[in-house]
Amino acid sequence: MKKVILQFRDVTYIYHTARGETTAAEKLSFAVEEGEFIAFIGPSGCGKTTLLSLAAGLLKPSEGAVDSGGVSFGYMLQKDELFPWRTIEKNIFLPLEIKKINTKENRERARSLAAKYGLAEFLQSYPAQLSGGMRQRAALIRTLATDPDVLLLDEPFSALDYQTRLNVTEDVSRIIRTEGKTALLITHDISEAISLADRVIVLSARPARVLASHELDFGTEQNPLKRRELNQFSAWFELLWKELNG
């Protein structure tokens, strides 16, 4: 068995506002193994984003515990959130600056990562000069620049048009698999979850609880587009669809 690098133990999280309190997550328990790609699906507004913020330590659980034992996280959001006044290169260096590890060595590493995934000629361009897909790729490279142990992907494809979305999904999947990263993906798109993940965790409507956890049986097939053509795909889709609506 592989090493568990992130564990949620009976995590409950309550939001407080002037109008009252909302339980966003209730007794969430699951473990993430190193190198695993987990997709969380659930109805809109079920507190999936809260889950990632808890994992990254941006929020502290009201009850229970999140054990992350010193792993580092990289966050990828719905939109690329590239800073328009910075070049792509400077955007990719941003986490290095924030973490105060902006050394020549790290910059070189980030640059070579960008080059490896086809961004070399865009390094001196501004985000506005890139297509939506390229921008999301740059956002991923920015996330990878600090070499995080776990990637947290908060519906990173939902702001893209359908065709770009399929391409970027494949892109991101390939990069994450090549770099051997652990990833937690939040999505409300069932087929996206099936095409990308090793394991799918189904969450209930708010407050989020774990309804089911499925180990997907695609073997070594990790290409999202090819997975969509396999027979198991529609079977999984049907099962998850029922669980989400059941």
Next chain:
Amino acid sequence: MKRLKRNKGLQTYSREHALYLKRCRRKSALVWTFRIGLLVLLLGLWELVAATGVVDPFITSSPSRIAKTIASLYRDGSLFYHVGVTLTETIVGFLIAVGLGTGIALALWWSDTLRKILEPYVVVLNALPKIALGPLIIIWCGTGSKAIVFMTVLVGIIVAILHMLSAFIATDRNKILLLQSMGAKKFQILRKLVIPSSLASFVSMLKVNVGMAWIGSIMGEYIVSKAGLGYLIVYGGQVFKLDLVMSATCILCLLAAAMYFLVALLEKILVKTPES
């Protein structure tokens, strides 16, 4: 895409594009001809009605009389003295208002609690007509340039605070979340995100405040002064020398326009919008 750029460099446009550019140039020339034509026409008309006695130049003055007045101010050395006084007051007041206002806005952005505490005060100060404080300012600051600078600051600072605070607060929440996820401290969020993303607002605030500074300094000179363009206007009005009033007003127009263009130039340098 690359080929397109290269073509641009060599000026090898298609026929249609060349025609389009020609039309653009023609239109621009037309606009400028009429702009200047209108000015010449109005000045000519003014001079004509004054010279032929249709209106009394004693009340309306005339371009030639204004020119004579300015020339005589220049000869006795008082032109640059008055311009210098007003310009100094305006620029000093403008810089203090902008600097202090932006600083206060930063503090209010930094502390949510401070912002909530001070909000009603800022709103009331914004609504208050600053000229109502005239007598107080004279008593506090005396009758010199200090009072006028104070008035200029007072007129500009609230605008600066409100303008910059709303720009700081409008910072994209998701970008803040992104920086937080990288472990950014509040100061880093300020330096890497809030300030650079507010740069365009800062320049537009400068533009608004150029106007505010002139209002403040001239208003200040109306209330209390021994020199300056505002003083010349008030003095000219009191002794019924409309030539002097008009001359000072014309100089004021030129100075205000010059200051505005300087800020517009600054905008070109500071706010580089990358072409898409």
